[in-house]
Each structure stands twice: as C-alpha cells, then as structure tokens.
Amino acid sequence: MSPILQGILTIIIGVGGCVGYFYASNLILDKFIFPARGQHAGRNINRANKVRPWLFLFPAIFALSLYLVYPVIGSFYRSLFDRSGMNFIGLGNYFDLMNEGTFRTAVFNNMLWVLFVPAMATFLGLLVAQLTDRLSWGNIAKSLIFMPMAISFVGASLIWKFVYSANPDIGIINSLRDFIGLVPVDPIQVSFWNNFFLMFILVWIQTGFAMVILSAALRGIPEETIEAAIIDGANPFQVFFSIKVPQIMGTIIVVWTTITILVLKVFDIVYTMTGGNFGTHILPSYMMTYMFRDDGRATAVAFVIMILVLPVMVWNIRQARKEMR
Amino acid sequence: MDNIAGQNQGGRLAVNITVVILVLLWLLPTIGLFVSSFRDRDQISNSGWWQAPFSVDLNFRARVAADGAREEGGVFILEGNVFDDPALAQNFPDGEGVVAAYGTRAVAPDEFVAGQVSELRTGGTVVIERDGRYRVESPEEITRGPTLYFEARTPPKFTLANYRTVLFADGMDRAFINTLTVTIPATIIPILIAAFAAYALAWMDFPGRGLLIAAVVGLLVVPLQLALVPLLKLHTDVGIGQSFFGIWLAHTGFGLPLAVYLLRNYMVGLPRDIIESAKVDGATDFQIFVRIILPLSFPALASFAIFQFLWTWNDLLVAKVFLPSGAESQVMTVKIADDLLGSRGGDWGILATAAFVSIAVPLLVFFTMQRYLVRGLLAGSVK
Numbered sequence: 001m002s003p004i005l006q007g008i009l010t011i012i013i014g015v016g017g018c019v020g021y022f023y024a025s026n027l028i029l030d031k032f033i034f035p036a037r038g039q040h041a042g043r044n045i046n047r048a049n050k051v052r053p054w055l056f057l058f059p060a061i062f063a064l065s066l067y068l069v070y071p072v073i074g075s076f077y078r079s080l081f082d083r084s085g086m087n088f089i090g091l092g093n094y095f096d097l098m099n100e101g102t103f104r105t106a107v108f109n110n111m112l113w114v115l116f117v118p119a120m121a122t123f124l125g126l127l128v129a130q131l132t133d134r135l136s137w138g139n140i141a142k143s144l145i146f147m148p149m150a151i152s153f154v155g156a157s158l159i160w161k162f163v164y165s166a167n168p169d170i171g172i173i174n175s176l177r178d179f180i181g182l183v184p185v186d187p188i189q190v191s192f193w194n195n196f197f198l199m200f201i202l203v204w205i206q207t208g209f210a211m212v213i214l215s216a217a218l219r220g221i222p223e224e225t226i227e228a229a230i231i232d233g234a235n236p237f238q239v240f241f242s243i244k245v246p247q248i249m250g251t252i253i254v255v256w257t258t259i260t261i262l263v264l265k266v267f268d269i270v271y272t273m274t275g276g277n278f279g280t281h282i283l284p285s286y287m288m289t290y291m292f293r294d295d296g297r298a299t300a301v302a303f304v305i306m307i308l309v310l311p312v313m314v315w316n317i318r319q320a321r322k323e324m325r
Numbered sequence: 326m327d328n329i330a331g332q333n334q335g336g337r338l339a340v341n342i343t344v345v346i347l348v349l350l351w352l353l354p355t356i357g358l359f360v361s362s363f364r365d366r367d368q369i370s371n372s373g374w375w376q377a378p379f380s381v382d383l384n385f386r387a388r389v390a391a392d393g394a395r396e397e398g399g400v401f402i403l404e405g406n407v408f409d410d411p412a413l414a415q416n417f418p419d420g421e422g423v424v425a426a427y428g429t430r431a432v433a434p435d436e437f438v439a440g441q442v443s444e445l446r447t448g449g450t451v452v453i454e455r456d457g458r459y460r461v462e463s464p465e466e467i468t469r470g471p472t473l474y475f476e477a478r479t480p481p482k483f484t485l486a487n488y489r490t491v492l493f494a495d496g497m498d499r500a501f502i503n504t505l506t507v508t509i510p511a512t513i514i515p516i517l518i519a520a521f522a523a524y525a526l527a528w529m530d531f532p533g534r535g536l537l538i539a540a541v542v543g544l545l546v547v548p549l550q551l552a553l554v555p556l557l558k559l560h561t562d563v564g565i566g567q568s569f570f571g572i573w574l575a576h577t578g579f580g581l582p583l584a585v586y587l588l589r590n591y592m593v594g595l596p597r598d599i600i601e602s603a604k605v606d607g608a609t610d611f612q613i614f615v616r617i618i619l620p621l622s623f624p625a626l627a628s629f630a631i632f633q634f635l636w637t638w639n640d641l642l643v644a645k646v647f648l649p650s651g652a653e654s655q656v657m658t659v660k661i662a663d664d665l666l667g668s669r670g671g672d673w674g675i676l677a678t679a680a681f682v683s684i685a686v687p688l689l690v691f692f693t694m695q696r697y698l699v700r701g702l703l704a705g706s707v708k
Contacts, residue, residue, distance in 0.1 A: 056524060
C-alpha cells in the first residue's frame, strides 16, 4: 500500500473512532440505558444527566491520567531499579547521578537556562511590545518577531548553526570577526559562553510569545492613568516603569512562568547543536543520553526535572484557584 | 494622541530605528537559511550568503589533457583554455570567464597574477592569461597534463538542485508524508476530546468539578520526559509498540491539558442565557454542545488547532521515542536531526534546504492563521 493511502486510512480510523465514541455513547445512554420515555421518563432523564458529564469527561480523564499522572508514579518507581529493571536499588541511581560530573554540569547549565531565557525573552518581549505600540508598521514588525514561534527547535537550531559557523564564509559572526581582523572561533566550543549562544536560540523563539501577550496587556491599561501621569510631568521612562509595568505585573509573571516551564522541557536545541558536548548538557538532553540504554538512570533524571517543576506547578494551581473564586 | 506619551520627533526616530534593528536581527538568520538553500555547495563554502547577490571570486581546479601537446624547436608546448574543462561547465556555461589569479598547487590557488609566467615543479613554465588561455612550456615531453588552479569571478547563481535532492532523492518525501500522518490525527483527536471535557467542566454540574480543573492546571507543567520510559513500556506491553497509533495517543495525552484549559476558559465566557434557554426548550447537553457551543467556540478551537498542529509538526522528542527509528516511519525533524546532521554535517546546501522544507508548512500555516493564533492565546491563557 502506498504511504499516502496508508496515511489517509489511518487518519480516518483514528478520527472516526473518536467521533464515534461520543456519538454512540450518548445515543446508548439516552436510548437504551435511561430512555426518556415510559413510566420512569423523568427519573431517567435526571439519571442520564448525572452520568453524562462523566461520559463527556471520560476520554480526557483517561488520557490525562494515563499519559501524565501515571508517568509521575511510574517514572519514580522505575528509577528505583538498576539498568536491567530487575534489581531494586532504592535511591542508588540518584546517588550515582550526584557523583557524576556531567550531571552536575547539566544541573548548573539548567539553572543558567532557567534564569537567563525567561528573563531575556520577557524583557525583549516587553521592549518590543512597548516600542511597537504606537508605530504605524508595528503590526508588521510584531508578526516578523513572532514568526520564529512557528519554527521547530530543530529548524531553529539549523538556522543558527549557519549563524554560528566557524567558517567566516558561512557564519556571519565569524565573518564580522574576520572583517575587523580577529581570528575565527567556533562559538559552540567556547566553554561556558557556548551555553548562552544556545540559550539565545530559545530566546529568539520565545520573545514573540512574550511580546504578543504583553502587548495585549499594555493595551489593556486604562488611558486615564497614563494621561494623569503625563500631566503630572512624568517622562516616558517614568510612565513605563512606574505606571505601566506595575499594572501588568500579573501578566509578566504568567509569561515568565510559562517560558520557565518550557525551558525545563526543551532538549532539541542542545541535541541538534552540540549533542551535549563542550559542556552544554542540560537535564532533558542529558536524560536522552540514557534513553533506550539505562531506563533507571533516564527516569531518575526525568524525576529530578519533575522536582524542579514542582514549585511552578503549586504556584499555577494556587493562581488558578484564586481566579475561580 | 500621538504626543500623549510625551514623545518628540527625535524620540520617534530612535524608536523606529531600534525596532528596525530588532526586526532585522530576528529575520537575518532565517533569510540566511533561505538564501543558502538556493546555492550550491561550492558557493556556500566559498562566500557568505550575504554575498550571494553579487559576483564573487571562487577557486577552481582545471585538469589539462596532455594529448594536444606539440613540439616546437626542442620545447614541448601545451595550449588551451581552462574554461573548456567540462567539469567547470556548470559554473561557466558560455566557456568564458575572467581569471584573476592562478597557481599550481592546491594550497595556493592564487599564487600568481594572471599573465605572470611561473615555474612548474616538474620543470618548465606555465602561464594563464586573464581570458583563461594557458600555455605550458617544458623541455621534456609532456605526458601528463598538470592540474591548474585559478581564481575567477563568478556571477551570482541560484539553483533548485538542493530542493530536487531533498524532495525527491533523499527520502524527505516519505518523511513529509509521515509528518502529516502524525500531525493531522494528533491535532483533531485532542481537540474533540478536550472540547467535550471543557464543556463538562464549564457548564455541567457535578461533584469534584473544581478539583478536576485544578488538576488540569497542575498537569499543564508536568514535563514530558517523565512519560517516555513508563509509557513506551506500557505501549509495548499492550501491543501498540512504537507506531503511529502510539504517537497519536501520546500527542493527545500531552496536548490535552492546554486544550482543556484554553477551551474551558473560553466556553465559560459564553453567555449563560443561550445555554439556559436551549435547556428550557428541551435540548440535551449533547445537542447544546454540538449545535451551540461548538460553533460559538470556533475561534478558540481554531487557535488551539493551530497550536497543536505547530507543536506536533515541530516535535522531535515524542517522535524519537514513540516512533520506530527506521526510515519508513521517520518524521522530518528526526530525519534532519539524526540523518542529515550526522551524515551530511558538512553539506550546508542540503541542510539549509531540508530545514527550509520542514519549516515551510508551519510558516505557511502561521502567516495565514496568525490572527486566530493570537486571539486564542489572549482569550484562553491570560485573563
């Protein structure tokens, strides 16, 4: 069978099965289990309506618990076993990790990523949002800066591989160095700083996201407060830092945390750019080096990532509960 | 209105310039990739893409055949034109060009100025004129033509050869179809499931609703990495293994929290009267959902669809783990990251083209649907 036909067929089965479930389950509930007729019609309708939310929710709850709740437990359990998966070694994997230099480098680098990327992306996003606010071509500028959001991390890494190339005829950075008479260097191999070159790729991708949300927040600030400040003699910087920024602080924090979560998950950039060499490992990429080889280690690293995410998770839930009240 | 922010003319100019610089900074890398994808290997490694629109000096190697040699007064002479070398025909289709410098060793292809006579290592002399005519003189019989190196100005040249290689010869066509096979169901299925769940969470009354919403918010941040090992094992145990079906389920599970969250936030904002009057008229929840809520939620659905599409199209991690590693089920990101970067690491033209092919569809979707994407981002994620 040709791959195209196979693809189409599988698509139809997958999507059709999903639609079929919702349609059929509701039909069965209303027509056969609790039919809305006969002497118990009223009682049946009430009962059907008690069951229906769960009918609607079932696939979501099932998928969520299977793909996100179970793995938290499953991963922790698996991380307590050795490479073969047969021998229980308690926290052995975690102790081994702590003694390993690459793991410590990965943790340190991950800290750098978590501090630098969200801060930089939010800052640049806010800057662009503010600068383009009153610009006649602001929307065009915004969509061009937003564009990297659509590009895969692999694609973005390739794009930047060109920029960072050590060959002055390929990489624009080394071409500029060449122009002012400096020796070409391979930015990816400059220890410590190469982390920042990789981080900037993610900043390049995420600035657009921060910009879109912050720019909407800036638009939402009531005009009166700004006018009042100007009448009181505030200069543009004072208006921005003392009036606008405090008013959108909530949004800034949401953007910040969203990007932080993303940073903790991204492995593609390191994987494609350096493969973790030259001291650039971060936890997700470090985990991939054990994937398919040593599940005990891999899950242990994954669980360390989970622990790092935990504070953000708690904060998120509290924020959501506050909103609902 | 314009002056209210207290900006003067100079300030406006500064703002304009800053934004132009930022936009250029953001665009340059992608433009570089785009330009590079139309250049061939030699051009890429000899001149930067920013020089692509201009003529550049490139180094070439011409092999000279010895069979045209003749003897003249005890001296053996070999004459011809370097541009006649058939291997150079693609760079100099008219057989004409301008030689700026030449050399007889690969390490110094521009040792001598055109027209200057130089010694050959094997004895004798050689000269290449600006128009490409060369003349080798040797006291001994010439049995083997020397290899000549020269530097010539070549006009800008763009080619579709990279695209031909990538699209038809490199298995990328297969990877493209695989990516679609993964992406389309992995976009539609979670939306369907999430829409029903979001409706239940927004408009149906049942015990534990608040708790479920909190759980969804919490699950938003669970790192994918946790899921890989236990779920792959589970998939293998139940017989799905590494397959398209498995990757749909995985993408569905991972995409659901955001989908439920965005859609619920949107649906809660729909007017209560419509739903209540439909209920009074005797509509069931299923009817309300299909006839009223779904059409009204179109902006939010579209926005999430774009998100999920971009995310599954661009995904590398889930595909690496949940799809078999063979060529017949590779998606584009995996193909680029593992195959091309490994074996073709130095072939910049192919790399650029492959990357551009893989980002072309998301970019197209992005620029046509941007309005929905932004609207959805704002409707659901930030209050």
